[in-house]
Every structure is written in structure tokens, then in C-alpha cells.
Amino acid sequence: MILQKIADRTRERVRELMLVKPLEKVMAEATAMDPDTGYPFEEVLKAPGISFICEVKKASPSKGVIAHDFDHLAIAIEYEKAGATAISVLTEPFWFMGSDEYLRDIAKKVGIPVLRKDFTVSSYQIYEAKVLGASAVLLICSLLDEKTLSEYIGIAHSLGLSALVEVHDEKEVRSAVNAGARVIGVNNRDLKTFEVDIDTSVRLRKLVPPGIVFVSESGIRTREDIEMLENIGTDAVLIGETLMRSPDKKTELQKLKGMKI
Numbered sequence: 507m508i509l510q511k512i513a514d515r516t517r518e519r520v521r522e523l524m525l526v527k528p529l530e531k532v533m534a535e536a537t538a539m540d541p542d543t544g545y546p547f548e549e550v551l552k553a554p555g556i557s558f559i560c561e562v563k564k565a566s567p568s569k570g571v572i573a574h575d576f577d578h579l580a581i582a583i584e585y586e587k588a589g590a591t592a593i594s595v596l597t598e599p600f601w602f603m604g605s606d607e608y609l610r611d612i613a614k615k616v617g618i619p620v621l622r623k624d625f626t627v628s629s630y631q632i633y634e635a636k637v638l639g640a641s642a643v644l645l646i647c648s649l650l651d652e653k654t655l656s657e658y659i660g661i662a663h664s665l666g667l668s669a670l671v672e673v674h675d676e677k678e679v680r681s682a683v684n685a686g687a688r689v690i691g692v693n694n695r696d697l698k699t700f701e702v703d704i705d706t707s708v709r710l711r712k713l714v715p716p717g718i719v720f721v722s723e724s725g726i727r728t729r730e731d732i733e734m735l736e737n738i739g740t741d742a743v744l745i746g747e748t749l750m751r752s753p754d755k756k757t758e759l760q761k762l763k764g765m766k767i
């Protein structure tokens with residue numbers, strides 16, 4: 507199964523990183539930074555109207571290379587100028603062709619909050635995200651038992667990072683809520699089969715209590731998709747491919763926002 511393969515390879519990646527920079531060192535660097543951030547990632551998503559988390563993603567396991575012409579910084583700057591609320595940056599190197607450097611560069615350059623999009627399987631990656639300048643980390647429910655999930659959410663919060671807790675079914679919503687998630691993202695793509703179904707967000711929306719920020723992720727392509735999601739009470743959408751494939755990201759984002767152009 508692809509998700510397990512990616513998770514296993516990520517564990518290996520973390521082991522290799524630890525040889526270069528041990529956990530104690532990355533922890534010390536992260537905890538020396540300001541924890542009193544005001545959680546900008548979740549705060550911006552709470553603003554009235556639907557928010558847009560725009561993703562910087564070169565490739566994916568389901569689609570292969572999406573953007574042959576990939577200038578991570580230019581893309582992030584274009585997103586910000588076009589009115590993105592936050593930016594998601596893939597750092598997984600093998601299937602998504604991401605890089606920690608992309609995250610570091612983008613977080614340094616843009617004024618909006620940046621999410622580290624990776625397969626978090628070790629607390630090491632949360633401290634690392636802080637050091638790289640992220641405002642939030644992704645925690646995928648199906649990779650973490652409830653106890654670990656709750657521990658990782660706690661670590662993120664203690665560093666002033668938000669945690670976007672990703673779910674795909676009823677059981678995972680329950681465990682995200684129990685674990686203390688403040689931001690829940692429904693992935694419309696089944697990471698086991700790659701099938702996309704936006705109705706997953708509709709089905710799971712009712713199970714997420716008010717007060718928790720509700721994000722819909724993946725497979726969002728049209729203004730109609732956004733209007734439907736807004737109508738069911740979605741706080742934010744996370745969009746990758748539709749924007750990454752567009753030669754004019756600014757116009758594409760404005761179209762998705764329903765602006766007259």
C-alpha cells in the first residue's frame with residue numbers, strides 16, 4: 507500500500523537526518539524559538555468567508571510530475587499576491603519531489619502562514635518544521651494512533667505551531683476530536699486508492715464540532731466546488747493540482763474565489 511510505503515521511507519529519512527542532526531539538537535533549536543506565535547495558521551482560516559490554502563507541489567504519486575517548470579519561490583509569491591490565505595509546501599522528497607529548502611525559502615519570503623506538508627511519523631519532524639519556519643504541520647490520522655496523535659498535537663501547540671489533522675472517515679474524525687485537534691482537514695482523496703470524492707467532506711462535515719476549523723482538501727477544481735463547500739460550512743479549502751497546472755495562477759485563484767475578471 508502506497509501510504510505505508512511512503513511512511514516507511516519517511517521513517518528511514520528521519521533516521522538518516524538524526525545521524526546528521528540528533529533529536530536533542532533540533533529540539534533545542536525549536537524550543538529556543540518564540541512559542542508565542544498566536545497560531546497564525548488557524549487564526550487566518552477563521553476569518554469570515556472561505557479561506558484558500560494554496561499548495562506548492564511539483565509531483566504526486568497519483569499524477570507523477572505535475573509542474574515541469576517549477577520555481578517554488580515564484581509560485582509562492584504569486585499565490586500570496588493573488589490573495590492566498592496560507593501556503594502549503596510539500597517537503598516529502600521521493601514521491602512529491604518536495605524539499606525542506608522549499609519550505610525554508612518560502613517561509614522566509616512570504617508574509618502569510620506556511621504549512622509543512624509531509625508524512626509526520628516522528629516528533630523530530632515537528633521540531634524540524636518549527637526550525638524551518640513553518641506555522642503549521644500536517645498530522646495524518648491514519649498514520650498515528652490516538653495517543654501519538656494527541657502527543658504530537660501537544661508538541662506542535664507547545665511550539666506555537668498549529669496542527670492540521672487529516673482525516674478520511676468517521677472513525678478518524680472521532681479520534682482527531684478526542685486527541686484535541688483544533689483544525690481538521692478532510693482529505694477527499696483516499697490515500698489508499700487515490701480515488702477522489704468531494705462528498706467525503708459533505709459526509710464528514712456534520713461530525714466536526716463547531717469551534718474546530720474545518721478544511722476540505724484535494725480534488726477541488728471549480729468555483730462550483732467551492733460554493734458547495736462554503737454552503738456546508740467549510741472554513742478553508744486546500745488546493746494543489748488545479749493551481750499548479752495553471753499557467754496563470756493569479757487568474758485561476760481569482761476565478762476560484764468568485765472574483766469577476
Ligand SMILES: O=P(O)(O)OC[C@@H](O)[C@@H](O)c1c[nH]c2ccccc12
Binds near residue numbers: 561623624693724
Ligand atoms: O492537488 P489537490 O488534489 O488539489 O490536493 C491538494 C492536497 O490536498 C493534497 O496534496 C494532499 C492532501 N493530503 C495530503 C497528504 C500528503 C500529501 C499530499 C496531500
